[in-house]
């Protein structure tokens with residue numbers, strides 16, 4: 001059964017388009033992690049789904065019903081949200097924090113609500129703290145109370161916006177453990193997180209957000225093990241890059257070489273590798289590709305998770321090997337310095353790309 005669906009969601013602030021054309025279905029029991037660089041609209045998406053900040057276009061369906069300002073209050077009881085900043089009522093003790101929604105919104109009797117609250121405190125490991133006030137709790141404990149308070153509504157889905165990012169590293173584990181248990185119990189969850197191991201272990205699906213939407217989605221194995229698109233790959237493998245655009249034959253090659261030196265310095269590339277990177281980039285961009293094609297895009301990348309560096313050079317035109325048709329001495333130098341040279345021609349875009357491992 002579909003719990004939550006988005007159809008063509010878009011969000012604009014002023015003339016800035018933050019999200020466009022976001023669509024997905026979340027089935028009951030799914031645990032979906034939302035990951036991606038800062039500022040790519042992850043929080044905006046969550047706030048759009050429960051109308052805290054309504055989308056500018058598109059529709060949200062909760063259990064088949066289209067959400068609107070009119071029915072959102074009712075839907076929010078069953079589509080609850082956990083924030084980075086716990087949001088507990090400071091003037092109420094822990095028990096009361098969990099009871100209040102049940103009595104006021106679900107119209108339960110106080111004893112019934114208290115029983116349920118005590119049950120939930122047990123599941124989040126805080127039975128002893130029932131009579132404590134929020135200021136007497138650690139961050140991890142506060143977040144567990146916040147989760148218990150959400151669970152008291154018997155939600156159909158929980159939306160988490162970085163539930164652990166305000167916590168001391170020592171407390172992350174106690175909160176992720178609670179969420180992991182919820183996943184085991186079949187709770188449907190959409191979780192924005194920067195904790196990659198957590199996302200990898202807990203989710204059946206992952207949304208990678210970039211370029212104003214869900215840029216790539218797949219199973220946790222697909223996204224973390226074999227991401228298909230360049231930005232996903234760069235994010236997952238923590239790839240550091242240096243990019244330089246050559247627009248004409250008399251480009252500023254000193255700026256390019258300085259950029260490469262900075263990159264090598266910043267990532268402590270050893271001297272021997274740095275020399276080869278510099279030589280390959282210089283020969284290709286300055287002496288091989290640009291003289292023949294008048295322009296190119298240079299990219300040097302270094303995935304933190306692997307001990308390898310890559311130089312890629314993209315240039316326009318037909319399927320043509322610039323190294324073979326270029327200056328002989330330069331070509332020999334590049335071949336000598338590279339571990340592996342591959343070239344692909346993308347007929348659709350009309351570009352060739354050398355992919356060189358150093």
Ligand SMILES: Nc1ncnc2c1ncn2[C@@H]1O[C@H](COP(=O)(O)OP(=O)(O)OP(=O)(O)O)[C@@H](O)[C@H]1O
Pocket residue numbers: 013018036037038039040041042043044045
């Ligand atoms: N109320 C607002 N008014 C104008 N711009 C906003 C508003 N809220 C967010 N933005 C902009 O929307 C973009 C996306 O922000 P959002 O907070 O959704 O990113 P995020 O993916 O959650 O980032 P992070 O990982 O840092 O939490 C940012 O460029 C942000 O500056």
Ligand SMILES: [Mg+2]
Pocket residue numbers: 042043044
């Ligand atoms: Mg955010």
